[in-house]
Amino acid sequence: MNTYCKFETALDILIGKWKPVILLRLLNHGTMRFSELQKSIPDITKKMLTQQLRELEYHDIVHREVYKEIPPRVEYSITDYGQRMTPLLQAMNDWGVNHIAHLQELYGEEQVE
Amino acid sequence: MNTYCKFETALDILIGKWKPVILLRLLNHGTMRFSELQKSIPDITKKMLTQQLRELEYHDIVHREVYKEIPPRVEYSITDYGQRMTPLLQAMNDWGVNHIAHLQELYGEEQVE
DNA sequence: AAACGTAGTATCGAAAAATATACCTTAAGC
DNA sequence: GCTTAAGGTATATTTTTCGATACTACGTTT
Numbered sequence A, B: 001m002n003t004y005c006k007f008e009t010a011l012d013i014l015i016g017k018w019k020p021v022i023l024l025r026l027l028n029h030g031t032m033r034f035s036e037l038q039k040s041i042p043d044i045t046k047k048m049l050t051q052q053l054r055e056l057e058y059h060d061i062v063h064r065e066v067y068k069e070i071p072p073r074v075e076y077s078i079t080d081y082g083q084r085m086t087p088l089l090q091a092m093n094d095w096g097v098n099h100i101a102h103l104q105e106l107y108g109e110e111q112v113e
Numbered sequence C: 001a002a003a004c005g006t007a008g009t010a011t012c013g014a015a016a017a018a019t020a021t022a023c024c025t026t027a028a029g030c
Numbered sequence D: 001g002c003t004t005a006a007g008g009t010a011t012a013t014t015t016t017t018c019g020a021t022a023c024t025a026c027g028t029t030t
Helices: A007-012 A019-029 A034-040 A046-058 A086-107 B007-012 B019-029 B034-040 B046-058 B086-107
Strands: A062-067 A073-078 B062-067 B073-078
Touching: A007 B086, A019 A034, A019 A046, A019 A073, A034 A046, A034 A073, A046 A062, A086 B007, A086 B086, B019 B034, B019 B046, B019 B073, B034 B046, B034 B073, B046 B062
Parallel strands: none
Antiparallel strands: A062 A073, B062 B073
16 A cells, blocks of 8 residues: 555656756766757747746746846756656666567567557 | 667656556566456546557557356466566656655645645 | 847647546346 | 446547747856
């Protein structure tokens, strides 16, 4: 009854069209400013980028540093707490890679979705 | 560029209002027939239950055993392959539990969502 | 004084996904 | 001819997500 009840919490902060991409960018890139992120993610709108970053910030995964300059500069990075999430991401990734292979074994080369 | 690219695969088979609950039931309970599952999950409709079970079956997480009887009997269980997913679920759960505590540290006792 | 650049916000609405509702089937047993 | 178990199907509704557009603020540059 009480095992695995909260794994949805981990899901919550990862789902969505953009959160994974944003996370990947910041993990591989270190600190990035808003416009860099936007340029590096094709088709994302400011609104989506802002929205997703705020959610990640709320969860203490992403740090937002505002520089009081004109024109404004805002830099984003993964927090220390966020870094501690990488083993989980790695585990999920490993499982995913393996699962894709598993599906191909089961269903052959047809597109596996 | 190529690290953590597939962790969305793991997400995919877990998201949804019902998949986690169904998984939990089957993990804790072993084999269950359709009607047992339905009774044990308040408010789920047949259609939703069927739909989710089929998806889990496609991913080889859940096994579906049909007994050719009248009235029909169909039993569901976690496959061996599905069992091998439990460490990941456990890891996600642990992270989730910890994260909830982390949020409460940050934001206090107000409802944390 | 008008335009520029950055990092947004605000609002509306379309599109997509998730979920619900209602009704149909099958074949044995009472 | 009604019930039962495990669905199927078709339609409807709700919810969530995503996108398009316009607008703001502020100092600097032209």
